[in-house]
Amino acid sequence: MSQNPGPQPRLDARGAVDLSALGRPATPPPGTPGGLPTPGPYVVDVDTEGFAAMVQSSTEHPVVVLLWASWSETSINLARDLGTLADEYAGRLLLARIDSEANPQIAQAFQSQSVPAVLAVLAGQPLPLFQGAPQLDQVRGVLDQVLEAAAANGVTGTVAPRDVAPEAVAEPEEPPLPPLHQAAYDAIEADDLPAAAAAYEQALRENPRDDMARAGLAQVGLLTRTRDADLAQVRKAAADAPHDVDAQLAVADVDVLGGQVEDAFARLVDTVRVTAGPERERVRVRLVELFEVVGNDDPRVAAARRALASALY
Structure with a gap:
């Protein structure tokens, strides 16, 4: 017998029992255990829908792309270092973090064979930088070269900082169970x-x-x-x-x-x-x-x- 994917069984008692724990768990949200660090003002998380806009923005300012995976602790550590450097450069470049498992088409487009992988996008063109996680000073040196290459190609704009502390929306309290x-x-x-x-x-x-x-x-x-x-x-x-x-x-x-x-x-x-x-x-x-x-x-x-x-x- 065959079947089409559909909603899984549900339990009304506030999730006391999970009857649908199938497949790979969802990627933890940024700022939670197992997830990436919370993005700073010059960091964005990009998926397939936002990919074209990210590439277009590379005509105005350099974009540094991190391809990562939730199972890779090295990815998480590198994301933290790159976020620190993005703050240091204060808008001279944008760090775009892409979950390679959730967005395999992007990883394939960049011909990435492993994670973490870092590359730059300048004026719409990808430029491979490194794989793995070098020391922070080495990464800083690579990013300096990216900025030099960007300037040589007339890509000298700056990134407008994102609002990293939006006002929290209070979650409505659930009514008590009978x-x-x-x-x-x-x-x-x-x-x-x-x-x-x-x-x-x-x-x-x-x-x-x-x-x-x-x-x-x-x-x-x-x-x-x-x-x-x-x-x-x-x-x-x-x-x-x-x-x-x-x-x-x-x-x-x-x-x-x-x-x-x-x-x-x-x-x-x-x-x-x-x-x-x-x-x-x-x-x-x-x-x-x-x-x-x-x-x-x-x-x-x-x-x-x-x-x-x-x-x-």
Whole structure:
């Protein structure tokens, strides 16, 4: 079965459990652990959308480009040194920092084979400078040569300093969770899934229309069922016994947890078609629970509901 990328399952209880931790983590923002230093007045972070404007600006003033990666501590240290030097030169050049992994097209355009890599752009033309992280005085000497080359080519403008201390925008405070939802959240944080389920069940007894509690209970159920699952064994069992309802339910669970939502839904709809009586009802109930996990506003849920109705009737 194939599927198109789509939103991952969500948990309403303020992110207590992350069901969508797939792929490489996002690059940490500047000024946070693992990220670059906060940019100074003569430093910009450039992505693919801002690349053309950066190149155009090199007709007015020299641009020094740092190609970096979040996994490279050398990159982070070099960014700090280059930022210090950009402040020293006080607008005679612009430091442009480019995440090579987030912007591979730019790295390819500069023919960069490793990080960190530093080059200059003068009047739209790239000029390779160095790779790795030389000593600060050596870097300063290279930048002096860049300024000499810029002057020889008539690129003598200065960079207007950026405002590096914009007024902070206060984040609105989240309203407190209802007591039973908070109890469930705290239980999940403590890795006490039975207590979390009990809190959500009590919330539903008190208010059967509590959609957030219903979703939370479904998500806790998924986490409980998959807690000790061996992915390889689950998949092998489902492949070896395509008519074993328990095996199909188990692999659908791990598929949803892993983000393969459409595969999971299609598998259970197919299982509904070839079962009857109590077994069919078990599959239908599980599928509805997984709809809650993914979110009833998700278009994949709407499509699967139509397929389920067709399979049932």
